[in-house]
Amino acid sequence: MIDVKIREGESIEEALRRFKRECERDGILQEIRRREFFESQGARRKRKLSETLRRMKRKRLYSRYKG
The missing domain is CATH 1.20.5 (Single alpha-helices involved in coiled-coils or other helix-helix interfaces)
Structure with a gap:
C-alpha cells in the first residue's frame, strides 16, 4: 500500500x-x-505468452544494437 x-x-x-x-x-x-473484467485461464495464459514473446523480442532487438 x-x-x-x-x-x-x-x-x-x-x-x-x-x-x-x-x-x-x-x-x-x-x-x-x-x-x-473477468479473464479466463486460457485468455490469461495467452496474454502471458504474448507478453513474454514481446519481451524476448525487444530484448533480442536491443542486444543486437548494444553489442
Whole structure:
C-alpha cells in the first residue's frame, strides 16, 4: 500500500503528484485495468505468452544494437 505523507511546507498538489508517481511506478492502475473484467485461464495464459514473446523480442532487438 502506498503511503504519502505531506511534508512540511509541501502543497497538496505536490503530494498528489508524488502519490500518482508512486502509483504509476508500482503499476496499481495497470493492475486495476487488468482486473476490471473477468479473464479466463486460457485468455490469461495467452496474454502471458504474448507478453513474454514481446519481451524476448525487444530484448533480442536491443542486444543486437548494444553489442
